[in-house]
Amino acid sequence: MSGATLAVGDLRSAIAAHSQRVSSGGKKASAALTWVLKVSPPGSRQRGLPDDAGLIYDEDSLQLLAFSPLHSKRALLVTDELLNRASTGSPIRVRYDLSLPELYICEPSVLRLFGQSFDFDTLQKHLIPHLLKQELQLETIFCHSIKCRIEQLSPFPVLLAYARTCDARRRRRVPQAERQTNSQLYVLTARDPRGYQAVLRDVLERWTFPLAPDSHALEAQEYLKYRGRGVYQSSSVSAGVGGSIGPLAAIEGDASVGDSTEIRESLVGRCCSIGNNCSIVGSLLLAGVTVEDGAVIHDSLIASKCVIKKNARLNRGCLLAPGVVVGEGVTLPPLTRCCLPSAPAMQRLRQQQSDACVEAAAASKKGEDASKTVSLGQDGKGVVFPNPGGGMSPADFEAVSLGASVLPRIRLPLPKFDAEDDDTQSRASDACTALSDFDLASATTSQEQHEDMTFSTEIAAMCMEALEQPQQQQHKILEMKSFRLACNKTDADISELVLLTMLQQLALRATRSKEGWTAYAESHRCRPLLASFLEPSKDALSFFLLWGQTVAFCSKAEIVYTDVEGEEVRAPNPFEGARGFCEVAELLHAADLFDVESSLPRWAKAARTAVSTANGSSSAAASAAESLAAQSLGRLPSPSAVLPFLETPRMQAFLAWLEEEVEEDSD
Structure with missing residues (x-):
């Protein structure tokens, strides 16, 4: 690789595939090199002008058939000669979503080729085009595409904007034996400022x-x-x-x-x-x-x-x-x-x-x-x-200057599906109509739900890793905050997911007592992890969302989550129902995960008011509290479903005791 290339990760799978090709080559053309390519959408900040190129390769053998820079072109041609180079019956793939880092797995024959021609300066500009143009191909080039840890940082409104993966998050989805070969790789060649x-x-x-x-x-x-x-x-x-x-x-x-x-x-x-x-x-x-x-x-x-x-x-x-x-x-x-x-x-x-x-x-x-x-x-x-x-x-x-985007320099036009487009001649074009407002709203809602589900899954996975490895907690907190920025979410969104993960682990792994919850919270550093995403104000939205998440947790009969090994875990919820919610509130107070004394009575009062009154209180502060409480109840079937959890005698007594504690502290 070049001196301007930064690569961090595991390349053993690419090296093993290259070695397999070399050993099984036989009398066929020898595998000269394997080019490590990176999946990178056109709008990614990691993509440069040299990456404005199209690649065509055999889908079965991964042999590179054509490499065409598109800097001065508006199309990539696929000829019959190119199709004949592919294996019999094997499909070909045309890719425009790959960036081209200067990272290669080479055979000694590459050095011999450079020694035979003084015109060769770099592999990408000279050697690779030279080998692809040979009629009798004695040396072949293969591709190994990877999905890197960061895939998209462009203004495109697609899921790739937050599909960035960290190596630890991805490792949880595969068995332990496969982790070494499937680890994610970061690679980028800095060719310009x-x-x-x-x-x-x-x-x-x-x-x-x-x-x-x-x-x-x-x-x-x-x-x-x-x-x-x-x-x-x-x-x-x-x-x-x-x-x-x-x-x-x-x-x-x-x-x-x-x-x-x-x-x-x-x-x-x-x-x-x-x-x-x-x-x-x-x-x-x-x-x-x-x-x-x-x-x-x-x-x-x-x-x-x-x-x-x-x-x-x-x-x-x-x-x-x-x-x-x-x-x-x-x-x-x-x-x-x-x-x-x-x-x-x-x-x-x-x-x-x-x-x-x-x-x-x-x-x-x-x-x-x-x-x-x-x-x-x-x-x-x-x-x-x-x-x-x-x-x-x-x-x-x-x-190529700092602060610029390469997107305006991409000349390859995106496909248009317009019935009036002169360049599109299709019998079915007359049947193509624009989406109605209803269909568009439905598609947008479905996409948002899928995005929220993906966000929840990734945050829960990172939280599990932070609980399993408390010594790496600061790294996980930074990963979650970076992921939050990429997904356009808030710390409040993370805090309720972190609390849900903690409640699941406390319910299944900690002893069902104040001492057991306190010991688990201290050994796994639950309080500093949760505090990283909480606002200091005691009646802030973060605290209200925490209680809404707790009620939603206690309203379910089953606990379902994915462990660090990627296995789905299902278990009965020992804290289901109104009595379970009261017990969880008492245990949270004992474990001191967050400020239960001030936040629970305020949230309970605002939740009752939000359910019982439609117009809200005349006070502006009360109205704001009610709206926050109503938002915290979004995971329940209806806002009124919270009332049974708040009206049990045990909960009433606990709330009264908390209010007395707050008054004594203020005095």
Whole structure:
């Protein structure tokens, strides 16, 4: 693999498949290499311009038949010659949802092929197209596609937006013997600044775990400590007062951050100095960068030893080479690239300009005139590199810059199912009609229900793992929060699912006593796990939802869940009914999982009012409490179904005792 490729995971299944092909090749064409491909939708932030390509392969043998970059095309042609290459009777697959990391499993013959031709530079650009064009194929290429831990981060409204899988969550669904071969893999090749920004975000979101800032240190650096909200910070960092660090930030050792400074979704390297009232968003600052007071840096890459002086502003896509100084008050427009006059890239550019023809010289002069309009200031140091460089079009240049999206550069049109489309000629087209409002609403509701079910399943699985491995609980909490963001959910949504999982485990695995529940909660760190998703306010929605979830749990006769091994567990519910709900409330109070004393009486009062009155109370606060209580009862057949759980003598006495306890504490 290339030096720009980050791969974390288990490749033994791919290597075993490659070895099997090599050993069973016989007199047929030998397997030269296996290309590890990654399932990645077109809108994924991990997808780059080189990934705008179509691949065709034999579905049975996985032999690659065609590889066609679509950067300048609007279609992928499948010819008869291509079909004849497939195995007899074997279907072929045409894929456009694969990204192309530079990760290959190669035979020694690949080195021989590179030695025979000096025109070969890379496998993807030169060797693979060369082998596919050979009429007599003596060396063949095979594919091994993987579904990575993070699959979709695009605005597409599809389930892939939250189908991101972590290795621990997926391992629970397969038997122990199969875990080694089915573990998920993270792989990404950063070919441009945008790719490095994607890698940074994936690392901060822990998709590359166990390769994380708090578990791996490079170049003898100290480990970064996790501070919450996706923030990793060295213990030697000097942080100012009134600042905001995070979410998603890493600050390495011996760095200093001034007062009232905002840093999020960014990396601050070693020995960096950040002044007061600065804003750094979506950027990478390498070692030794100095940012003075009032500077603003958005979606930029700043190399080592650069200086950003007071009140300077770097807009999206800026890239500074080592040693560049941006003067005081200077604003760099988007996509500006700067370097020192002695930089090798600048020297090569000047050499190319001196050897070019008259037309090229005129064009370069025009580029120089345009670059002179951008100044680094009187106290600045460096020159503006003409954009774009390397024969790249302005649109492509923008697509590879930080903060950009590759989606506008995808030229392959999506299929249209429109009866009036001239390009579509089908006898059945007249029967194609638009969905009615009813059908559309029904489809939307069904999709939302499926999304909610998937979200519940994944959160419950992560909670089970957190309970089974309390020492890894902080990692699981961060995974759940990242998953919540991807699914557009809230901490309240997670809190009720976490409580449900805890109730299931307490009911089946803990001794049915106050001491038993307390011991289980302490040994499995239930309270800190649940508290990570609760709001501090005692009458907040999180607490109301917890009691609604508890009532729903006690209203069911059977407990059904999936254990960490992926097996479904069914057992009778020992706390079914109104008496069981009261007992659960008492045990929760004893185990001190959350604030039962204040939240239960308030929720019970609001729930009764919400059921008995249709218009609500005249008080605005009471009306808000009733609406929250009504929302917490959504899992019951009807809101009135909660009344039997609240009107038992034992529950009435318990509520009265809790109210007395609260009054005594307030006195």
